[in-house]
Amino acid sequence: MQNDVTLPAKTVAKLLDITVQRVGQLAKEGIIPRLSNGRYPPEAVQAYVRYLKEREAGRSKNSDLHR
Numbered sequence: 001m002q003n004d005v006t007l008p009a010k011t012v013a014k015l016l017d018i019t020v021q022r023v024g025q026l027a028k029e030g031i032i033p034r035l036s037n038g039r040y041p042p043e044a045v046q047a048y049v050r051y052l053k054e055r056e057a058g059r060s061k062n063s064d065l066h067r
Helices: 009-016 020-028 043-065
Strands: none
Touching: 009 020, 009 043, 020 043
């Protein structure tokens, strides 16, 4: 069974506590998926969480180098 749930940018922005403009930037950068109709799959939330975790892991590694 295919999941047909999609979310508008405004809803994604509210869920992620970011602006609608930032949602668009993240999609343009390939960080979160955007559907051809300009809406977002629920997986966009998971993709953003992964992005934040990876970014934080990179910061931790960089801060270890400067000790």
